[in-house]
Amino acid sequence: MRKQKIGIAIFGLGTVGSGVINLINKQRASIKLRTGIDLQVKTVCAKSKRKKRPFNLSSFNWVDDPISFTKDKEIDVIVELVGGEKGISRRVIEEGIKQGKHIVTANKALLANFGENLAKLAEEYEVSLRYEAAVAGGIPIIKVLTESLISNKLTSIYGVINGTCNYILTKMETEGRDYNDVFSEAKRLGYVEADPELDIGGIDSAHKISILSSLAFGTKLDYRNVSTKGIKSVSLEDIREASKMGFKIKLLARAEYKKGVLEQEVAPCLVKKNTPIAQVQGSTNIVVLEGEDIGETVFSGPGAGMGPTASAVVSDLISIALGDKVPTLLNSIRSSKRSQKGVNEKESSFYVRFQLRDRSGVIALLSSKLSSQKISISQMKQKEPSKGKATLIMTTHKTLQENLSKALHQIKKSKICFGEPVSIRIQEI
Ligand code: HSE
Numbered sequence: 001m002r003k004q005k006i007g008i009a010i011f012g013l014g015t016v017g018s019g020v021i022n023l024i025n026k027q028r029a030s031i032k033l034r035t036g037i038d039l040q041v042k043t044v045c046a047k048s049k050r051k052k053r054p055f056n057l058s059s060f061n062w063v064d065d066p067i068s069f070t071k072d073k074e075i076d077v078i079v080e081l082v083g084g085e086k087g088i089s090r091r092v093i094e095e096g097i098k099q100g101k102h103i104v105t106a107n108k109a110l111l112a113n114f115g116e117n118l119a120k121l122a123e124e125y126e127v128s129l130r131y132e133a134a135v136a137g138g139i140p141i142i143k144v145l146t147e148s149l150i151s152n153k154l155t156s157i158y159g160v161i162n163g164t165c166n167y168i169l170t171k172m173e174t175e176g177r178d179y180n181d182v183f184s185e186a187k188r189l190g191y192v193e194a195d196p197e198l199d200i201g202g203i204d205s206a207h208k209i210s211i212l213s214s215l216a217f218g219t220k221l222d223y224r225n226v227s228t229k230g231i232k233s234v235s236l237e238d239i240r241e242a243s244k245m246g247f248k249i250k251l252l253a254r255a256e257y258k259k260g261v262l263e264q265e266v267a268p269c270l271v272k273k274n275t276p277i278a279q280v281q282g283s284t285n286i287v288v289l290e291g292e293d294i295g296e297t298v299f300s301g302p303g304a305g306m307g308p309t310a311s312a313v314v315s316d317l318i319s320i321a322l323g324d325k326v327p328t329l330l331n332s333i334r335s336s337k338r339s340q341k342g343v344n345e346k347e348s349s350f351y352v353r354f355q356l357r358d359r360s361g362v363i364a365l366l367s368s369k370l371s372s373q374k375i376s377i378s379q380m381k382q383k384e385p386s387k388g389k390a391t392l393i394m395t396t397h398k399t400l401q402e403n404l405s406k407a408l409h410q411i412k413k414s415k416i417c418f419g420e421p422v423s424i425r426i427q428e429i
Helices: 016-037 065-072 088-098 108-124 142-147 162-177 178-190 196-200 205-215 236-244 305-322 363-374 401-411
Strands: 004-012 038-045 077-080 102-106 153-160 227-228 249-258 263-272 284-291 293-300 327-330 337-340 347-357 377-382 391-395 418-428
Touching: 004 016, 004 305, 016 038, 016 305, 038 065, 038 305, 065 088, 065 377, 077 305, 088 102, 088 108, 102 108, 102 305, 102 347, 108 327, 142 205, 142 284, 153 205, 162 178, 162 196, 162 236, 162 249, 162 284, 178 196, 178 293, 178 337, 196 205, 205 227, 205 263, 205 327, 236 249, 236 347, 236 418, 249 293, 284 347, 293 305, 305 337, 363 377, 363 391, 363 401, 401 418
Parallel strands: 004 038, 004 077, 077 102, 227 263, 263 337, 263 418
Antiparallel strands: 153 249, 153 284, 249 263, 284 293, 347 391, 347 418, 377 391
């Protein structure tokens, strides 16, 4: 589409939707001057008409049923900002595409689960479906992967792409507060998704890395094969002990495509303090791409919030108006490249924490279980026991995740420890 005037309908007027309206109000003249495109928000729809909003609702047509957007001849692009993979969002997008409307969305869950079907539909009806705001908020990483670095053979992509978890881990580290305390604060500040499990369970990061890896490697979008672990088991003690050893703990999302196999993982990891990943504070996101020709490139910026997410949405609107021809998921919908769950085939070092019974022979038994899986200890420290319990912290030499899991299972079975041992990969990046 190359059109001067673009009629826009917005579905969802929460933080992001309001941000889009405010940004267009503020920059409309400047955008017109620089691109020749006049962005005209015509119609809006949200759950409640009465809610107080930071703009004048009466400047727009209000509709109660967002499906009516799809039949409105004045609308060129539908912006879906309600979210969620189930329910009305998907219907609005699918119906909109079938009626020839271009789509802009920030709906990572929908894309991760049904992106392939939606991409095929958009192709069939010759419309654009853009989603810059779905991953890493203000960082234009979708454009980087689909346009700027398209000539490169990318081999690895990793980053911190959930601002809420990074906020929680950063606050625990810098303010010495425990997980529950910081989680409640993040909730109060409105950072946490309506279903908190999406953030802290690593699911939001898994949605995002599956989208990025499909674009980066041309593999099928395969969210279900992302090995996913969240941050709930990470304690203040782990953060402090990791710090003493020169590491920070980050919820790392990672995908690698090697020898025809795609591995995708989201898990808390120890990363060296001097790496770019370790420097990322608060709700900031970072994405690192490695490619054969480009080498390593690092992108960091605000991963969420009104302004950054609105900026991504508006940039998609302008791309569409300027005649965007980039296929939704490039050609990965036709790909036959395999993906594989987990990262068990590569050796890593691990940080492990146990709460042991304070009695004779416990360490001997523990080390025999480790040795039965050929796991060698690199560093080990026991804290002063109290009330019959002793915390033991160790790092291992390189081993397979599978071997460590077997050893930890046996240690737990032998009843020498309380609760679950905590193990966190030491990620070399
Ligand atoms: N819950 C997401 C995050 C919002 O914390 O990063 C942005 O996608």
